[in-house]
Amino acid sequence: MKTDDLISAMVVDGGVRRSPLPARFAVAVAAGALVAATLFALGLGVRPDIGSALQTWRFGFKLAVGGLLFALALWACVRLARPDASVRPVLAALAVAPALLAIAVGYELVAVPSHAWIERAIGSNSRICLTAIPLLAIAPLAALLAALRTGAPRSPSAAGAVAGLVAGALAASLYATHCTDDSPLFVVLWYSPAIALVSLAGALAGRWLLRW
Amino acid sequence: MMRAANGGDAGAYRRLLQELAPLLRAAAGRGFSRYGLGTDDVEDVVQETLLAVHLKRHTWDEGQPLLPWVQAIAHNKLVDSLRRRGRRVHVPIDDVSEVLAADEDYAAMNGVDVERALMRLEGRQRDIVLAISIEGATAREVAERLGMTEGAVRVVLHRALKSLAKAFRSTLP
Numbered sequence: 001m002k003t004d005d006l007i008s009a010m011v012v013d014g015g016v017r018r019s020p021l022p023a024r025f026a027v028a029v030a031a032g033a034l035v036a037a038t039l040f041a042l043g044l045g046v047r048p049d050i051g052s053a054l055q056t057w058r059f060g061f062k063l064a065v066g067g068l069l070f071a072l073a074l075w076a077c078v079r080l081a082r083p084d085a086s087v088r089p090v091l092a093a094l095a096v097a098p099a100l101l102a103i104a105v106g107y108e109l110v111a112v113p114s115h116a117w118i119e120r121a122i123g124s125n126s127r128i129c130l131t132a133i134p135l136l137a138i139a140p141l142a143a144l145l146a147a148l149r150t151g152a153p154r155s156p157s158a159a160g161a162v163a164g165l166v167a168g169a170l171a172a173s174l175y176a177t178h179c180t181d182d183s184p185l186f187v188v189l190w191y192s193p194a195i196a197l198v199s200l201a202g203a204l205a206g207r208w209l210l211r212w
Numbered sequence: 213m214m215r216a217a218n219g220g221d222a223g224a225y226r227r228l229l230q231e232l233a234p235l236l237r238a239a240a241g242r243g244f245s246r247y248g249l250g251t252d253d254v255e256d257v258v259q260e261t262l263l264a265v266h267l268k269r270h271t272w273d274e275g276q277p278l279l280p281w282v283q284a285i286a287h288n289k290l291v292d293s294l295r296r297r298g299r300r301v302h303v304p305i306d307d308v309s310e311v312l313a314a315d316e317d318y319a320a321m322n323g324v325d326v327e328r329a330l331m332r333l334e335g336r337q338r339d340i341v342l343a344i345s346i347e348g349a350t351a352r353e354v355a356e357r358l359g360m361t362e363g364a365v366r367v368v369l370h371r372a373l374k375s376l377a378k379a380f381r382s383t384l385p
Contacts, residue, residue: 011225154284
């Protein structure tokens with residue numbers, strides 16, 4: 001078949017308007033978040049003392065850093081769905097939330113006497129934190145990978161990993177309203193690996209699913 | 213022109229793809245000769261790239277220039293192709309410039325991979341692709357001939373193009 005003939009077929013197929021990438025991601029996030037929030041409400045639920053917890057900076061910071069990671073990773077994910085994405089702004093965006101967490105950890109180490117560090121870091125919810133976040137992240141990750149499949153990522157594994165970050169951050173933000181361990185020490189020790197696990201799963205899935 | 217094409221202007225879209233083809237041909241030729249590969253497969257890469265440009269056109273951000281986006285797709289497809297073929301082709305070419313000068317001849321060449329990919333399509337998909345591409349029939353003419361609605365023909369055509377792109381990816385050396 002000659003190239004001109006192939007072009008004819010594409011021109012005939014070209015009349016259909018296709019929805020832009022950001023709209024596809026909005027649908028994916030909404031669907032994934034709905035499933036995750038339903039599972040969360042059925043299985044875990046918000047902690048009973050949410051009202052007083054909201055008055056403390058540690059709880060507020062935990063929610064804020066999760067929400068920030070979610071928003072920036074989502075922005076990065078939409079970018080990485082394009083074949084001509086530049087990597088540097090993506091890396092810069094992804095570094096913001098970890099940097100803030102590092103600052104908060106530094107502050108906590110100063111504010112809390114050293115004999116209480118271990119207790120704060122170990123907390124009482126580590127096992128459920130490590131299981132709930134990946135489980136809640138499954139539906140959002142699947143939806144995001146489906147949206148990415150309609151994209152054209154230069155690096156399938158990088159795009160998959162960032163999709164995992166988005167899903168992990170979403171799941172962590174939900175879970176954070178249940179968890180009563182609010183110290184940044186606990187967050188860095190348990191939330192981070194849970195999100196990293198989802199990101200790794202996204203990278204591996206991306207290698208298989210996101211080639212185009 | 214891509215903006216007009218995304219807005220549904222078929223004439224503009226055809227002109228755009230026809231103008232992109234020689235650029236892609238030159239780029240693929242350069243890529244192949246840089247790795248000391250023959251240029252027999254250049255048209256396959258051109259067709260695979262055009263197909264990706266077509267199927268992924270919603271990933272172009274309308275606020276950005278078009279060419280870097282096309283080049284990114286072309287680069288991706290060239291690398292894929294070199295990976296697939298690298299092991300098969302080992303013949304270094306003697307005179308690169310001579311081959312490049314003959315580039316324009318490839319426009320008249322048939323894509324080998326696309327023929328192979330067409331063979332793998334199911335019957336109705338293949339009939340519709342051939343009728344529209346080789347015979348230059350419109351979707352409506354094909355619909356009347358096959359007793360389908362025009363919309364159904366378009367759906368089959370779109371799936372067929374997606375299958376073609378997938379078959380390209382799985383072309384084995």
